[in-house]
Amino acid sequence: MVDFKEIRGEFPILNQEIHGHPLVYLDSAATSQKPNAVIDAEANFYRTINAGVHRGAHELAAARSTMAFEEARAKVAKLVGANAAEGEEEIVVTGGATAGLNLLATAFGNASLGRGGEAAKRFALKPGDEIVVSRAEHHSVLLPFQELAYRTGATFKWIDLTEDGRVRTDNLDEVITERTKVVAVTHVGNTTGAITNIAPIIKRAHEVGSIFILDACQSVPHLKVDFHALDVDFAAWSAHKMYGPTGVGFLYGKRELLEALPPANFGGSMVELAYMDHEAQYMAPPARFEAGTQPVAQVVAAGVAAEWMMNIGLENIEAHEKTIAAELLKLGDIDGIRILGPRENVDRIGTVAFDVAGVHPHDVGQFIDAQGIAIRVGHHCAQPVHRHFGLYASNRASSGVYNSVEDAQALVEAAKGIRKFFGVE
Structure with a gap:
């Protein structure tokens, strides 16, 4: 009990x-409040093992901080039913759900410009293609994909709501068509509190070959979530709503999709080889999407939050x-x-x-x-x-x-x- x-x-x-x-x-x-375990985890990281992860050969960087960072990623993956084994990781660290959704919209835009090669063509959009959201969306879903439609010439559409604010599922064949390439829908409405019946939306999206993206900000802290069982392609959420720190979030992606997706942000630690005279070679996921110094202490504390929730x-x-x-x-x-x-x-x-x-x-x-x-x-x-x-x-x-x-x-x-x-x- x-x-x-x-x-x-x-x-x-x-x-x-x-x-x-x-x-x-x-x-x-x-934003949720933070238990002592999370507060202590962030503070203790700074007190004991603070160093840059995945860089440097000294003990703090090469072993202790990097291990803590990756152990936290594994805890978060377990919370949402994702893979975390080395070489099979499905969790990307972001600055929050908004950053994760913008990462996707930017990466899809880059694919639309021909970046990422043959594998990335599945994410490319052009005039005549469709992007579908719902009227229930937070602006962090609505605006990135609305802007993606503007940049690519794709048509922007939406699933409407029932009288009491639930996302409709009775006319999906009309809204999600053979031209639909992206469907992005909230799992739980942040205003209505309504849990979206996402199964038929995901089924219809995949029937037409569309990528399905889930805003999981209001579901991960409150419901048992398994992204594999749900069969979502991507999902984004924030640590600060799940009793973790601010300034960090996570993007889930099926491994094969992350491997095909072109990068969206560029800088240190995400490139395998960089040249002056020809194109860089980028690292495999998740590193490809984690340019620059990560919020390591916050990620470690978010892992503690995930474990704390699972223990309850x-x-x-x-x-x-x-x-x-x-x-x-x-x-x-x-x-x-x-x-x-x-x-x-x-x-x-x-x-x-x-x-x-x-x-x-x-x-x-x-x-x-x-x-x-x-x-x-x-x-x-x-x-x-x-x-x-x-x-x-x-x-x-x-x-x-x-x-x-x-x-x-x-x-x-x-x-x-x-x-x-x-x-x-």
């Missing part, structure tokens, strides 16, 4: 008051947060409050965005913050989703492993007083 109250005690930041109230942190979809058990985390979600969904029972996303606690995580009639989201956020409760205010980098609901912004509560039913109840109780406070009842 997992003691989540005890787990909460591993997060030192939560032991404080905000505006005279005990802190209730319900903003994990933006992703099934246990999912079940715990489902209980929190049930309480947060009671926001929709309050007069004048509308939930943006599914009202039922099925195929969703504990992320609940809501609109308060007659009160600006920023005013709502300040009212809630005054009671020591941290939630998100704004469009959550997902403006098309908000337009789907006829809004420009909302408030969002999002849970993590450290939250309790009492945290959710505190928000619901606070929310009951919003409209009265602002005189709009």
